[in-house]
Amino acid sequence: MESYLELFISELEEYIKQLNKQLLNLESNNRDTSSIIEVFRIFHTIKGMAQTMGLDGLSEVSHSIEDLLDEVKEKGEVSPSLVNFLFIAADLLSRSAVALRNKKELPPVRDILDSMAKIKNGEVLEYYKEEPGTRGIGEIRIKMEKLDTLFNLANELTIARFRLLKLSQTLKDTSLQNLVDTASRLISSLQDEVMHLRMLPLTTVFEFFARWFRDEAKQQGKEVSLEIVGGEIEVDRSIVDVLKEPLMHLIRNALDHGIEAPAVQCEKGKVVLKAVREKERIRISVIDNGKGIDLEKVRHKAIKNGLLSETEAQHLGQEELFRLLTHPTFSMKDEVTSISGRGIGLDIANSAVVKLGGKLLISSQLGEGSCFTLELPLSLAIIRAMIFKLDGQRFALPLNYIQETFYAHEDMFQSVYHRELFVLRDEILPLVRLSDRLGWMGKRGRKSVIVVQTQAKRRGFVIDEIIDEEEVVVKKLDPLLTSPFYSGCSIYADGSPVLILDPRGFG
Amino acid sequence: MRVLVVDDAMFMRRMLSDILEKGGHLICGEAATGKEAVDRYKELKPDLVTMDIIMPDMSGIEAVKEIKKMDSEAKILMVSAMGQQALVLEAVQAGALDYVVKPFQPSRVLESIDRIVEK
Numbered sequence: 001m002e003s004y005l006e007l008f009i010s011e012l013e014e015y016i017k018q019l020n021k022q023l024l025n026l027e028s029n030n031r032d033t034s035s036i037i038e039v040f041r042i043f044h045t046i047k048g049m050a051q052t053m054g055l056d057g058l059s060e061v062s063h064s065i066e067d068l069l070d071e072v073k074e075k076g077e078v079s080p081s082l083v084n085f086l087f088i089a090a091d092l093l094s095r096s097a098v099a100l101r102n103k104k105e106l107p108p109v110r111d112i113l114d115s116m117a118k119i120k121n122g123e124v125l126e127y128y129k130e131e132p133g134t135r136g137i138g139e140i141r142i143k144m145e146k147l148d149t150l151f152n153l154a155n156e157l158t159i160a161r162f163r164l165l166k167l168s169q170t171l172k173d174t175s176l177q178n179l180v181d182t183a184s185r186l187i188s189s190l191q192d193e194v195m196h197l198r199m200l201p202l203t204t205v206f207e208f209f210a211r212w213f214r215d216e217a218k219q220q221g222k223e224v225s226l227e228i229v230g231g232e233i234e235v236d237r238s239i240v241d242v243l244k245e246p247l248m249h250l251i252r253n254a255l256d257h258g259i260e261a262p263a264v265q266c267e268k269g270k271v272v273l274k275a276v277r278e279k280e281r282i283r284i285s286v287i288d289n290g291k292g293i294d295l296e297k298v299r300h301k302a303i304k305n306g307l308l309s310e311t312e313a314q315h316l317g318q319e320e321l322f323r324l325l326t327h328p329t330f331s332m333k334d335e336v337t338s339i340s341g342r343g344i345g346l347d348i349a350n351s352a353v354v355k356l357g358g359k360l361l362i363s364s365q366l367g368e369g370s371c372f373t374l375e376l377p378l379s380l381a382i383i384r385a386m387i388f389k390l391d392g393q394r395f396a397l398p399l400n401y402i403q404e405t406f407y408a409h410e411d412m413f414q415s416v417y418h419r420e421l422f423v424l425r426d427e428i429l430p431l432v433r434l435s436d437r438l439g440w441m442g443k444r445g446r447k448s449v450i451v452v453q454t455q456a457k458r459r460g461f462v463i464d465e466i467i468d469e470e471e472v473v474v475k476k477l478d479p480l481l482t483s484p485f486y487s488g489c490s491i492y493a494d495g496s497p498v499l500i501l502d503p504r505g506f507g
Numbered sequence: 508m509r510v511l512v513v514d515d516a517m518f519m520r521r522m523l524s525d526i527l528e529k530g531g532h533l534i535c536g537e538a539a540t541g542k543e544a545v546d547r548y549k550e551l552k553p554d555l556v557t558m559d560i561i562m563p564d565m566s567g568i569e570a571v572k573e574i575k576k577m578d579s580e581a582k583i584l585m586v587s588a589m590g591q592q593a594l595v596l597e598a599v600q601a602g603a604l605d606y607v608v609k610p611f612q613p614s615r616v617l618e619s620i621d622r623i624v625e626k
Contacts, residue, residue, distance in 0.1 A: 004522055011518045044561045045516050048588040051610040052522060063589070 001053060005100065008053050012097050015042050019090045023083055031077050039086065040069040046093065057109040058096055064116045065089055085115065104244075108211050144237070147197055154187075154194040155475050159491045161187045191473075195379060200240045202275050202284070203231035208244065209251060209273060216255055217269075224259045224269030226251075233275045235282055236379035239356060243284070243374075246352040247273070249345030250286040250372045258290030258370055277378070281358075285373040293364035295321050305330065322362040326350040349374070357383050357400045385472050385500065386450065387492070389465045391440035394492055396472050396500045403451045403458070405466060410447055413462075422449065422460055429460045432506055438485060452503045461503070474500060508624070509535040511551060513544040513567065514559040514586065519609070523557055523586065523616070530617040541565025545573045548581070555620060556583045558603065560594050568598050575602040582623050586611070 019042045022035045029035070047062035065086070072078050095107045161184050168180040206228050213226040251271065259269040272287040298321045302308040307327060308316070316324075324330055328347045349372070350360040358376035377383060385396035386405075406424070413420045413431060420431040429451065435442030442464055449460040472490035477483075484505030492498045510532050514520045517539070524534045536551045538544040542564040548556065556574065560567040567585065574581045585598045585606035595606045604623045607616050 004518060007518045007521055011516055038563070041515070041561050041563060044588060048559075048609045049516050049518050051588065052519065054610070 004053065008049060009097055009100050011049065012046065012093065012100075015046055016090055016093050016097065018042055019093070020087075023086055023090060026078055026083050026086075027080070030080065030083065033073075033076050036069065036073055036076070036078055040066060040073055043069065055096075055106070057106055058093070061089065061092065061109050061112055061116075064113060068116060068119060082119065085119065088112065105208065108208070110211065147194075151194050151198065152475070154191045155473060157187045158191055158473065162491055195236075195382075198237050198379070199234035200237050201232050201234050202240070202243075204240055205243050205247065206231040206273060206275075209247070212248075213251060213255070213271070216252070217259075220255065222255065222259050222269055224255065224271060227270065227272045228274075229272065230275030230277075230284075233277050233282060234378075235376070238380045239376060239378075242352060242356065243376075246349035246374060247284065247286070249349045250374070253345050253372070254286050254288040254290065254370070258288035258292075281375055282378055283373050283375050285371055287369065287371045289369040292366040292368050292370055293322070293325070293362075294366055298322075298324055301330065322364070325362060326360060346372075354400060356380065357398055359400060380474065382471050382473055383500075384469065385490075386469050387467045387472075387498065388448065388450070388463045389467055390434055390438070390463050391442060393440065394467065394496065394498045395434075395463075396470075396490060396498045397450060397452070397461070397503065398487075398500065399469065401452045401454060401503045403453050405448060405450050408447055408449055410445060420462075424451070424460070429458065431460045431462050433462045434501075435462075435464075437506060454504050459503075459506075461506075472498065472500065508532045508554040508620070509551070510620075511536045511538065511544070511547055511553040511556045513538045513541075513547075513556060513562070513570070515539050515562040516559075519559070519586075526613040526616050527557075527620075529613070530620070532620070539563075541567055541570035541573075544570045545577075548574050549577065552578075554582065555623065556581065557586050557616075558583050558598070560585060560587045560591055560598065568594065568601055571598050571601045571603050584616075584619055584623060586616075 019039060022038045022042070025032055025035045026039070043062045043065045047059050047066060050056075050059035050062060068082075072082070089112060092107060092109065092112055098104075099106050164180050165184055168177045210226060210228065217224045217226075251273065254271045259271070270289050272285070274287065275282060275284045277283075295318060299308075299313045299316065302321075302324055303310055303313050307324065307330065326346045326349075330347075346360070353360050353374045353376060356376055357380065358374060361373040361375060362370070363373075364370035384399040386399060386402055387394055387396050389395075408422060413422055415421075420433065422429045422431055429449075431449070433442065434440070442462070447462050447464065448466050449462055450466070452459055452461050472492075474488045474490060477486060477489055485501060486499050486505070487502035488500045490498045490500055510527050512520050512523050512527070512534055514523065520537050520539075524537070527534060532555075535553050536547045538547045540562050544556065544558065544567075545565070547553075558567045558571060562570075565573075571583055571585075574583065579602075581602070583598075583603040585595055585603045586609065587595050587598075587606055588609045595603075599606065605619045607619055
């Protein structure tokens with residue numbers, strides 16, 4: 001069946017196009033019988049194809065619509081509210097096609113089937129609640145690549161804007177300066193607008209969990225409800241795309257580890273999925289009122305799993321113990337369950353948010369519940385970074401990797417088997433001389449060290465001088481210039497380019 | 508057997524063709540509308556036609572009638588989606604010899620063809 005999938009999707013996409021065309025026609029002429037028949041035929045054909053592919057939800061929706069249209073066909077007229085509804089159905093098909101292409105779960109069909117049942121009973125649905133991603137009149141669909149191109153062009157304009165500003169400052173011509181100021185303001189607004197175009201409401205991910213959670217809880221025989229808050233908050237599409245997996249792990253964990261089976265449950269189980277916007281960041285929390293995390297048990301497990309020695313474990317504070325939960329080999333559950341596997345969920349959720357420039361925060365009170373929070377930037381296009389100098393050249397390092405910084409004279413570096421290291425508060429910190437690795441000349445003498453944490457590695461990046469901490473607009477590197485050391489580039493306030501380091505690229 | 512495969516969805520035509528070829532038949536042509544099916548039948552004179560029912564231009568049932576007018580011996584297998592019993596019946600009255608319902612089992616399609624040949 002897999003080999004037919006590509007053909008199925010491309011044909012489905014083609015039918016969706018035709019469908020939208022016919023529906024637009026029906027919107028202006030609701031008695032166009034040839035359009036009505038055509039719409040009927042399209043749903044019929046999609047039904048047959050979906051049945052053959054074993055896509056039950058899609059075939060059920062198409063089948064019900066076909067039924068609905070059978071009557072309409074005889075009347076020779078379709079009501080405006082039904083046309084509106086068919087647009088929504090067409091959008092469901094589009095989202096399904098996208099999901100199939102991306103090998104993701106298909107969007108739920110329950111709402112649309114429910115509405116259809118109501119329409120069949122003669123109810124007029126004037127205000128069908130539009131799902132996110134659907135569109136009304138006055139909206140158009142744009143391919144993501146087109147938006148990306150627009151976004152890149154806006155970024156290029158921003159670079160030109162910096163240069164223009166600088167040039168006009170040196171030329172000191174008032175009329176030129178005025179013009180440049182106006183252009184500069186317009187370019188800023190344009191960039192803001194374009195950035196906003198890429199934003200999607202979180203409901204796009206959250207809506208999936210409502211149904212999924214119900215089924216999972218039922219499967220585990222747990223009485224628990226899911227409350228969703230803050231779905232209207234908008235974040236960059238690139239973040240929405242990758243949020244589902246880490247969230248699924250967190251919600252599974254809450255269900256599996258947090259909420260007790262009914263026999264030992266004192267109050268009704270509740271999981272809250274909540275998003276809050278804080279300035280340029282967003283916090284998405286999964287909160288449960290379950291049994292909470294027993295820190296002593298964590299300590300004990302860590303020793304048993306060989307992650308820590310007994311003395312080490314005794315010295316760990318609450319926060320470090322919570323962080324242990326994100327270790328790849330750590331699990332709190334005594335038995336492996338089919339739901340959250342071996343407890344690798346937190347590890348996956350953690351690395352997913354770090355990759356996005358965010359972090360996973362954990363808090364818990366024994367007997368009261370736990371809260372796992374994904375803290376993320378609203379957009380991947382702008383990140384907070386530390387700007388530093390190496391050989392007179394500026395570089396940026398994303399702040400989410402940085403733990404601390406300090407000055408040190410080169411004489412204090414120690415060398416063991418040609419490897420340099422630094423003893424920082426009794427901890428051995430391996431050093432990476434960025435000048436050597438990147439092929440630049442570093443200055444001698446006093447250096448700055450940035451302590452960087454990637455996955456399980458903590459290292460000191462040796463650089464010349466820290467300049468500032470700034471928000472930078474991330475631009476993709478030219479494909480010819482890609483290197484594992486850099487994740488992108490940006491433009492510094494004075495218009496000069498800055499390469500953004502990817503610490504994961506340093507082995 | 509030389510088979511003409513008629514369905515408005517390319518996806519379905521591809522799938523049916525694969526099943527038939529694996530069953531040792533030869534696909535001599537394809538058509539995406541009823542009208543095209545009639546034209547292709549005239550031109551190719553296939554041993555058997557698999558015919559979808561709901562298609563643009565001319566329905567599968569109309570096409571069966573047209574083909575039967577041209578060639579009363581024409582062997583036609585209807586391939587319909589679920590919930591079209593009335594239409595299938597109409598097609599059989601018009602001269603189709605058997606039918607299979609989507610989603611079909613490959614073995615069911617091939618068995619049906621064998622039965623038609625025996626008829």
